[in-house]
Amino acid sequence: MLTRTWRTVAGLPAPLRTLFFTTLIFRTGTMAYPFLAPHLLLNGGLDAATAGLTVTGFGVGALAADLAAGKLLGRLHPHTLMQGGFLLGAAVLVVVPVLHGLPALAAGVLVWGFAYEIVTPAAYAATIAGSAPAERKVAFSCYRLAINLGMAAGPVLGALLFAIDPYAVFWANALCVLAAAAHLHSRRDPAPHDPARRGPAAAAAGRDGSAPPGGGDRQPLPERTRFWTAFGLSLPLQLAYALPSVFVGTYVIVGLGLPGYWAGIVFTVNALGIVLFEVPLNVRMARVGDLPTLLTGYTLAGAGFLLMALADTGPGLVLATLVWTAGEIVVFPGLLDYVSRLSGPAADHNMSLFSGGVNLAFITAPQLALHLSAPGHPGTPWAVAGAAVCAACLLLLAARNHPYTWHKEEPCTSAI
Incomplete structure (x- = not known):
């Protein structure tokens, strides 16, 4: 099974292989979020109820990213939007550990959630642009594999770092996000979306494959x-x-x-x-x-x-x-x-x-x-x-x- 999986990943078109390894690096770096609540309780000066509310702000920021992504993808290449999310996320990860008090922490976590989640719809767009309709189910399964592999490793690494130094978890997470950005930048496909990869309906939308004005x-x-x-x-x-x-x-x-x-x-x-x-x-x-x-x-x-x-x-x-x-x-x-x-x-x-x-x-x-x-x-x-x-x-x-x-x-x- 592992051999078949590796052959499938290796056989992906180059843009999808780039997306696979970028996603793997990015999700492996997801080591700070599982320890956000302990950090807020031990180092952020918040009580349990306030810490829980602050952590919920991550999900609210993520939801805002999903609602905004459709408009953003009408104007930006998916890789550009992913790079923006990576850079914003790395910056926030460096700042959050030194914040104190509810307003500052809530704002930081909200922006962190936005930066983290904006990568997902951009990655979906890149998967669609890089695969023909008949190939898409397999392309999405490979993308999910990268997510699951990374999310399996990230919290384990985070637990080890948190035991040594709670602040190091955030810094290591930021470095992984920057590594994902560097990998994507070094292998970026400069070509616009190819509407032919989406099927006949998309071809009518224009060379960039984006939705017509007004989107959905x-x-x-x-x-x-x-x-x-x-x-x-x-x-x-x-x-x-x-x-x-x-x-x-x-x-x-x-x-x-x-x-x-x-x-x-x-x-x-x-x-x-x-x-x-x-x-x-x-x-x-x-x-x-x-x-x-x-x-x-x-x-x-x-x-x-x-x-x-x-x-x-x-x-x-x-x-x-x-x-x-x-x-x-x-x-x-x-x-x-x-x-x-x-x-x-x-x-x-x-x-x-x-x-x-x-x-x-x-x-x-x-x-x-x-x-x-x-x-x-x-x-x-x-x-x-x-x-x-x-x-x-x-x-x-x-x-x-x-x-x-x-x-x-x-x-x-x-x-x-």
Whole structure:
């Protein structure tokens, strides 16, 4: 599996290989954010409630970046926007450790969240510009692989540095961000977006492949309703997959009374599954249509989270994790591929909004988990998440029958 994955990454077009390694360096540098709350409590002079509110500001800044990215990508090359995010992020990371007091820290964290997240819609735009429609599912799976590899390594490195010197975590993070910027700059493709890579609909938008003035607001009504249908049906999925990062530890240790190492095993199983199987599986599924891909992913995700609600032993948690990890491997590259192709010339605008849904889920999920979990019913958040995903799957089946809610795909003739 690893050999097949490496061959797939090595076989990507040069711009996508550059994006892969830039993303890998950038996400490996994500070592300061997991330790932001401890820093605020120990060195920032904030109490627990104020620190939590300040950390939430990171998500608000990220959401603002997603809302602004569509307009920015109409004027800037994706690489230019990524470079801007890198440089702003590195500057903020150097400043945040020396800030004190709520107003200064809140402003710094908000700008940090904006700089961090603006890279994501720009990377989506670069992926779309660098891949033909038939190759896009695999291209997105490679991009997700870079994210997951980096995010697996970053917090581990951050934990080691935080134990030595809390301030060093922020400085090391800034250096990694600058390294990502340097790598992207040294291999930057100066060519504009190629609309031919997006498909016939995008070619009408002009040589840069950007949306017409006004972005998604001037799309024909059927195209807008198809996007918002996909966006709405993705929200239960985004909320469900935001749960593990914020709720697994509480569920395993407090809810089930199991040893804490089972939470670590859950995260390890999920990470290994993605790293080993996501790219090879999506290579095999490159010619599978949108509907069967999404239905398979939604079904596995719904079943996996319902099994999490029923699990009361360590092996049961592992089995459930394998199921929802399989759903994640299938559904997210499929969703990104589907949304990018249904959007035509408004792809940059719509992908930015879609990325905003991810951040909305990460802001909302901790609050939902807190309110839904209760003594005697610790698995309720998982059950609600699984039921919501299953309901979205049924709505997806209904949506496919109307041209205002479903994008009919063009035949797939090639793959990476």
